[in-house]
Structure formats: C-alpha cells, structure tokens
Amino acid sequence: ERSYLYPVEDAALMSAGDVPLVWRLFFGFLAREGLRREDAATLEWGNLSLALDSSMGHLVLDETKNGRGASWALDPGTTEALRRWRMLCPPGRWVFPTEALPRYRRRRRGQPLHVDHAGEILRRALRAAGIEREKLFQNSNNRLQLRAHDLRATFVTLALACGKSEDWVRQRTGHSSSVMLSRYRREAETAQDLDLGWLKPLHEAIPELTELRLVSRATPPEAYQGA
Numbered sequence: 001e002r003s004y005l006y007p008v009e010d011a012a013l014m015s016a017g018d019v020p021l022v023w024r025l026f027f028g029f030l031a032r033e034g035l036r037r038e039d040a041a042t043l044e045w046g047n048l049s050l051a052l053d054s055s056m057g058h059l060v061l062d063e064t065k066n067g068r069g070a071s072w073a074l075d076p077g078t079t080e081a082l083r084r085w086r087m088l089c090p091p092g093r094w095v096f097p098t099e100a101l102p103r104y105r106r107r108r109r110g111q112p113l114h115v116d117h118a119g120e121i122l123r124r125a126l127r128a129a130g131i132e133r134e135k136l137f138q139n140s141n142n143r144l145q146l147r148a149h150d151l152r153a154t155f156v157t158l159a160l161a162c163g164k165s166e167d168w169v170r171q172r173t174g175h176s177s178s179v180m181l182s183r184y185r186r187e188a189e190t191a192q193d194l195d196l197g198w199l200k201p202l203h204e205a206i207p208e209l210t211e212l213r214l215v216s217r218a219t220p221p222e223a224y225q226g227a
Contacts, residue, residue, distance in 0.1 A: 001143045004154040004187065005031060007199050009131050014205035016129035021208055022100035025085055026113060027122055027151060028202045029096075032078050033059070034155035034172040037148045039070075041115045043095040048074075050083050057082065072171055077201025084209045118148035154199075156181065160188035162198050 005013070013019070014028050030040055039061065049058040057079030061070040074082075082095070090099040094112040098104045101113075108114065123137060123146060136146040144150075152173055159169050166181050175181055203209045 002150050002153045002183075003136050003143070003146045004150060004157045005136075005146075006133075007158070007196055009126070009129075009133070009136075010154070011200050011205055012129040012131055013125055014200070014202070015207055016125060017207070018128045019125040020101055021088075021206070022096055022113065023121060023125060024206055025081065025202075025209075026096050026115075026118075027125070027148070028081070028199075028205060029078060030148065030151035031154045032075050032199055032202055034152055034159075034169070036152070036174070037115050037118055041096060041112050041118075043112075044093045045086070045095060046093070048082065048095070050079060050086070055079065068174060070172070070174065075202070077203050077205075081202035081206065081209050084203055084212045087212065088208075115148065119146070122146065122148050122151075153184065153187075156184045157187045157191055158196065158198055160184060161191035161196065 010028070010031055014024050016024065026040065029035070030037060033040075035043075043059075043061075047060055049060075051057075055076045057074035057076075059070070059072060059074055063069055085095075089095070090097050092099070092110060096113045098108040098111050098113055126136060126146070135143065139145050156169055156173060160166075160181075169175070169181060199205070
C-alpha cells in the first residue's frame with residue numbers, strides 16, 4: 001500500500017517554519033502538480049510561463065524521465081506561489097536551487113536541489129510539523145513509509161476524488177494507462193466519502209508567500225536570506 005497526505009497534513013507541513021522554505025515549496029509543488037521528483041527538481045524558470053496578466057501559469061517540459069514531453073496549465077495557487085517565490089529565489093536557472101537552503105555546500109552552487117534523500121527530508125519535515133499519523137512512517141510487508149515520490153499519490157488520489165478525469169491526471173503524471181491508475185481508485189473513493197477536498201492554494205498555504213505582495217513584473221529576484 002502507498003500512503004498519501006491528507007489536505008490538513010499538507011497544510012501543517014506548508015506552514016512549518018522550521019522546515020526550509022524551498023523544501024516546503026518543492027513538496028507542495030509535487031503534491032499539487034503530480035510531477036516526478038526528478039523532473040520537478042530540475043525544473044527551470046524557462047520551463048514556466050507566469051505572465052502577470054493571467055491567473056493561470058503554463059508548464060512545458062521537452063522531455064521527462066519517461067522520455068516524453070509534457071505541457072499543462074498550472075494550478076492558479078501554484079502559479080501565484082511561483083510568482084512570489086521568484087522574488088525571493090536566488091537568481092539562476094533553477095526553480096528549486098540548492099542555494100535557497102540555509103546552509104548549502106558551496107560545491108553544489110549553481111545546481112538544483114539534491115533529492116536522492118528527499119523522502120527522509122519529507123518525513124522529518126512532517127514530524128517537525130507535528131504530523132504523527134503512523135502509517136506515514138511505517139515499513140511493513142504491506143506498506144512502505146511515505147516517500148517524496150508518493151506525493152504523486154496525494155495528487156492522483158485527491159484529483160480523482162475531486163472529480164478530475166483519468167486523462168487529466170495522466171497528462172500530468174505520465175501514467176500510460178488506466179490500469180496504472182486503478183490502484184488509486186479505492187483510496188480516491190475513501191477520500192471522496194470523507195470529503196477531504198483539494199489542497200489549500202499553495203501561495204496561501206506557505207506563510208512567507210502569503211505575506212509577500214507581488215509588486216510588479218519588473219521586481220528582480222533577490223537571494224533568499226532565511227528559511
């Protein structure tokens with residue numbers, strides 16, 4: 001069995017000030033957009049269109065981990081969060097750069113977040129946010145502890161529960177068939193019965209971004225000084 005985050009748990013994680021902002025934004029992005037962690041980690045500003053005259057942003061990837069391209073309209077909350085993050089993000093090509101961490105190794109300057117141990121970081125962040133649901137942290141014959149990859153399960157489960165079509169989900173996740181999505185159907189039906197709903201808009205879920213006011217398109221990004 002795969003675990004997924006409930007919206008209330010995601011909200012607690014997004015507001016956990018002890019967790020570096022760039023990691024919270026990264027995890028929130030995965031849960032709301034359904035990308036694989038590797039594709040999200042290497043996301044470049046050039047892959048995004050965040051024009052201020054529209055509430056919707058646009059993501060375009062020429063190639064993903066499965067070898068295919070991808071293109072879709074971003075969630076409006078994700079779009080606004082990224083607009084505001086760009087004002088704080090260290091300048092460069094990466095949306096999630098390693099320099100945005102409070103203490104980063106200088107040998108990784110100019111590189112994206114290193115996500116090989118993102119699952120461990122996610123679980124520690126959940127603990128820091130006060131999340132204690134044991135199934136998220138259990139390993140057994142029938143269950144794996146929550147991994148960063150499983151934020152795709154959050155995306156798929158809640159999207160299906162909220163009435164999104166399988167085609168809509170597959171466009172974002174890259175799943176090749178309905179058979180691959182069928183494993184999420186049971187949890188989606190449970191989420192629907194529980195009326196869990198969708199995730200809080202990302203720019204409203206992260207306090208640092210909620211407090212930031214977008215002044216103009218010309219506002220230059222500045223190095224992020226704290227997390």
